[in-house]
Amino acid sequence: MKIAFLGTGLMGFPMAKRLCAAGYELNVYNRSKNKAEELVNFNANVCDTPAEAIINSDTVIIMLSEYYAVCSTLFNLQNNSVSGSKNILKGKTVIQMSTISPDENILLKDRIEKLGAEFFEAPVLGSLPQIEAGKLVVLVGSEKDQFEKYKDLFNNFGDDIIHFGEVGKASSAKLALNQMIISLTSAFSMSLGYVINMGVDVEKFMRVLRKSALYAPTFDKKLDNMLNRDFKNPNFPVKHLLKDAKLMNNQFAKNGINNLILESVIKILKTTIDEGYSEYDYSALYNSIHPEIKAPFSK
Numbered sequence: 218m219k220i221a222f223l224g225t226g227l228m229g230f231p232m233a234k235r236l237c238a239a240g241y242e243l244n245v246y247n248r249s250k251n252k253a254e255e256l257v258n259f260n261a262n263v264c265d266t267p268a269e270a271i272i273n274s275d276t277v278i279i280m281l282s283e284y285y286a287v288c289s290t291l292f293n294l295q296n297n298s299v300s301g302s303k304n305i306l307k308g309k310t311v312i313q314m315s316t317i318s319p320d321e322n323i324l325l326k327d328r329i330e331k332l333g334a335e336f337f338e339a340p341v342l343g344s345l346p347q348i349e350a351g352k353l354v355v356l357v358g359s360e361k362d363q364f365e366k367y368k369d370l371f372n373n374f375g376d377d378i379i380h381f382g383e384v385g386k387a388s389s390a391k392l393a394l395n396q397m398i399i400s401l402t403s404a405f406s407m408s409l410g411y412v413i414n415m416g417v418d419v420e421k422f423m424r425v426l427r428k429s430a431l432y433a434p435t436f437d438k439k440l441d442n443m444l445n446r447d448f449k450n451p452n453f454p455v456k457h458l459l460k461d462a463k464l465m466n467n468q469f470a471k472n473g474i475n476n477l478i479l480e481s482v483i484k485i486l487k488t489t490i491d492e493g494y495s496e497y498d499y500s501a502l503y504n505s506i507h508p509e510i511k512a513p514f515s516k
């Protein structure tokens with residue numbers, strides 16, 4: 218299998234590295250080429266354009282930030298009109314692994330199938346530590362035979378590869394899971410900020426929380442970041458959580474799920490970004506929920 222790997226950001230780079238280590242022939246492309254160049258050391262061919270990567274491959278893996286990045290990478294004629302052939306996707310299989318909405322994945326499927334290529338979605342749950350440990354969970358929305366054909370490929374990222382059904386189902390599940398990241402982090406930030414302001418011993422509070430049914434492991438993962446207000450070295454930055462919150466907000470509104478909580482969190486995430494934390498770890502939303510300088514939020 219020859220793979221075009223498009224997008225070597227925080228997630229894409231270590232994912233591509235794992236595929237190289239497993240012996241796949243990789244043609245990698247990243248808009249900022251410098252972020253892909255180190256993959257040469259792992260025998261990848263680092264390409265100047267998406268077209269160069271796609272033309273030399275039979276399978277295309279996409280790990281880009283959002284829908285518009287996917288479209289501008291896949292369909293940009295200026296970048297892709299190589300060898301006089303505008304339809305470089307014909308006969309390829311495109312595997313879309315970025316977190317985008319079910320509607321966006323369905324749009325891409327229609328558009329790509331019209332070009333004579335196959336398409337399916339495979340978003341992932343987990344971040345950099347899970348990639349390093351080979352423990353990403355891959356949620357697949359595809360035809361059954363596509364799932365069977367590519368399961369071994371996904372096993373290079375983790376051993377939990379789950380087929381949800383057709384395109385749109387896996388991305389719906391992925392958004393539903395990311396909604397939990399938002400809700401749990403916001404809920405914990407509120408309680409942590411409150412107990413600190415009330416002079417409650419945080420370790421005693423955590424001891425009770427850890428023993429209760431209310432506990433989620435993410436609380437301890439983010440506790441030190443919040444206590445030290447240190448959100449550097451993100452695995453998952455605030456800007457991407459805001460992107461996902463907006464996608465979920467649209468999906469909830471369309472599906473009759475009350476989205477008032479999400480709308481509030483979107484405002485909180487925007488404040489976090491306004492304060493300069495766009496590229497920081499998403500737990501920086503704690504700073505907007507519990508600012509260092511006390512502000513009255515009763516209204």
Ligand SMILES: NC(=O)c1ccc[n+]([C@@H]2O[C@H](COP(=O)([O-])OP(=O)(O)OC[C@H]3O[C@@H](n4cnc5c(N)ncnc54)[C@H](OP(=O)(O)O)[C@@H]3O)[C@@H](O)[C@H]2O)c1
Pocket residue numbers: 223224225226227228229247248249250252280281282283285286287289290314315316317341342343344345452453454457
């Ligand atoms: N980080 C996580 O923990 C995590 C976990 C699960 C899923 N995800 C999802 O996985 C996807 C990738 O995440 P990431 O953390 O790797 O993000 P990232 O580090 O921000 O990388 C984003 C990638 O998209 C490219 N890109 C952005 N805008 C573009 C545009 N207009 N045209 C072409 N390329 C563009 C970037 O290229 P440049 O390098 O040139 O900017 C880079 O390759 C996102 O959908 C994210 O929500 C992330």
